[in-house]
Amino acid sequence: MTTLILEVPGMSCGHCESAVKGAVGNVAGVRDVGVDLTSKLVTVAGENIDVNAIKVAIDGAGYEVVAQYERS
Amino acid sequence: MTTLILEVPGMSCGHCESAVKGAVGNVAGVRDVGVDLTSKLVTVAGENIDVNAIKVAIDGAGYEVVAQYERS
Numbered sequence: 001m002t003t004l005i006l007e008v009p010g011m012s013c014g015h016c017e018s019a020v021k022g023a024v025g026n027v028a029g030v031r032d033v034g035v036d037l038t039s040k041l042v043t044v045a046g047e048n049i050d051v052n053a054i055k056v057a058i059d060g061a062g063y064e065v066v067a068q069y070e071r072s
Numbered sequence: 073m074t075t076l077i078l079e080v081p082g083m084s085c086g087h088c089e090s091a092v093k094g095a096v097g098n099v100a101g102v103r104d105v106g107v108d109l110t111s112k113l114v115t116v117a118g119e120n121i122d123v124n125a126i127k128v129a130i131d132g133a134g135y136e137v138v139a140q141y142e143r144s
Binding site for chain 2: 003005034036038039041043067068069070071072
């Protein structure tokens with residue numbers, strides 16, 4: 001299981017949360033998606049996650065990823 | 073400015089949030105500390121942050137860091 005955290009400042013309400021969760025949840029390998037509207041962080045857990053596919057999915061939902069964090 | 077994200081599962085209430093924010097906020101170089109009790113993530117922003125000093129501060133407040141994430 002890998003966990004990745006993405007910063008998506010444009011998320012401001014429940015609609016944003018649902019849109020991002022739905023888009024990321026459809027990406028291959030993703031098991032769980034968490035959204036925190038205060039910190040603007042999206043936490044993605046899964047197996048063999050393709051970071052670029054997740055960024056494309058978020059972009060497609062109308063939001064921009066400004067930073068990504070990986071476990072070190 | 074560097075941003076670091078730490079996973080601290082033991083945080084469950086406002087007391088935990090205040091304790092962790094206070095401890096991390098005292099570490100040299102730290103400018104801003106955010107705590108999300110749902111995702112159990114602590115977001116730390118600052119200049120020349122010493123990750124180990126932050127982990128020691130959180131440990132000293134009675135909480136355990138189980139994972140750390142750095143911007144990639």
